[in-house]
Amino acid sequence: MKFSPCILLCVLFLGSCVSDDFSVGNNLVSVKGRSMLIEDCTVALETHLSDSSVTNGLSRIFEGKYNSSDFGIITAHSYFNFNPPKYNTSEFGSNANVTVKFDSVSLILRYDGFSYGDTTQTQTLNLYKLKQIIELDDKSQLYSTSSVPAEAEPWVSYQFNRPEEHWDNDSTLELRLPDEFGLELMTLMQTQSNLLETYENFLTYFKGVKLSPGINDNAAVNSFVLNDEYPIIRLHYSTIGAVTTEENKIDMTVNTSTAFSQIETDRSNTLLHSLSNSNPLTSVETDNKVYLQGITGLYTKLSFPDLNEILKLGDQVIISSAILYVFPVSGTYNDFTPLPANLSLNYLNEEGKAIDIYIDPSTTSVQSGSLVEDKIYNRNTYYAFDVTSYLQYELGMIGMYKSSLQLFLDDTEKNNTLKSLVLGDSSFSTQENRVKLIIYVIVYDND
Secondary structure (H helix, E strand, O other): OOEEEOOOOOEEEOOEEEOOEEEEEOOOOEEEEEEEEEOEOOOEEEEEEOOOOEOOOOOEEEEEEEEEOOOEEEEEEEEEOEOOOOOOOOOOOOOOOOEEEEEEEEEEEEEEEEEEEOOOOOEEEEEEEEOOOOOOOOOOOOEOOOOOOEOOOOOEEEEEOOOOOOOOOOOEEEEEOOHHHHHHHHHHHHOOOHHHOOHHHHHHHOOOEEEEEOOOOOOEEEEEEOOOOOOEEEEEEEEEOOOOEEEEEEEEEEOOOOOEEEEEEEOOOOOOOOOEOOEOEEHHHHOOEEEEEOOOOEEEEEEOOOHHHHHHHOOEEEEEEEEEEEOEOOOOOOOOOOOOOEEEEEEEOOOOOEEEOEOOOOOOOEOEEEOEOOOOOOOOOEEEEEOHHHHHHHOOOOHHHOOEEEEEEOHHHHOOOOOEEEEEOOOOOOHHHEOEEEEEEEEEEEO
């Protein structure tokens, strides 16, 4: 730990302006004070793996595959089922007054704004029929580790390129389904089958689908909108009357409460190969780097093992300000894998569970750091956190009373994106990418 005088710091104390050297006293006590800047207080970093994330109830589903040298092979599958089609008895059934003709049936997905990986490459999307009904657990949840058995062979296999914004059709992906499926649905409507009367009945006929990437894909993980409108199965048909022929459609919507995504990770060829829930890795074990990633549950634990050393500077030491800077490692992010816009800093309690750290105990504003990006030289990109109140509380704590911090994506991104971050510790090979803790202290010495 290195100490140096700070001539820029001006702190009010008992109505006096404190500079490098000052004194406060009366006829009984004389106290001398010094302001100092501490630059090299140790910040210990570890990569941790949290429990699986809840993936039902989100506004998106994931599908795709991407191989990252830092985070390994990430494969995403999504599962969902459908509500039965709502049809008009004037067109289908014994009371129909027109003739209907089947045209086509398709699954339509709508892209949302997130992807992770190289979206310029051709991708394969395999659609499988489920063999079992999707069931929620006793908490009405499904997780990134959940799965549902599906048929071994794809029902439909489709190659696509994710469209760019200027393309004519840049919002949806449509997969033509087998005509036999559409004809079966029309037969069920013509016979007014009880399989179409309720959602539960319909699941006995059509349990749902699984979306998966091709085995050899290495392009991107995509996300698609999940709401009351998408995904849909759209049945196109024509009605032939006495005078006119009209084109019509029937949409089958997704049951959003049971739709979820499964995220598989293979880190065997990365520095994180031995990481597990019970085996966190120090930055020393991972080439002086630590890792964060949203829905896969990677986060960084921070601690300050030699903080109490500053108490040796004088008879009384007060932390007046402390700023923590963390720097993404150059070359670990790009336009295909952009940096998170914000990070959150939370307390970790004795059980290692995160609880919010507040800027002001009287407010509910969670301490967060926004990305400051150097897009020109790419040498001064960082996140900054005011950790003054935390270190003031920690100063002097020993043993079981010491706590630590968790650095993670903020709530808008950690549970519904794959955004990621690689940070350098204080010994990382590139100086511009090293974590920094700047502490301003006031040191008082009794005469």
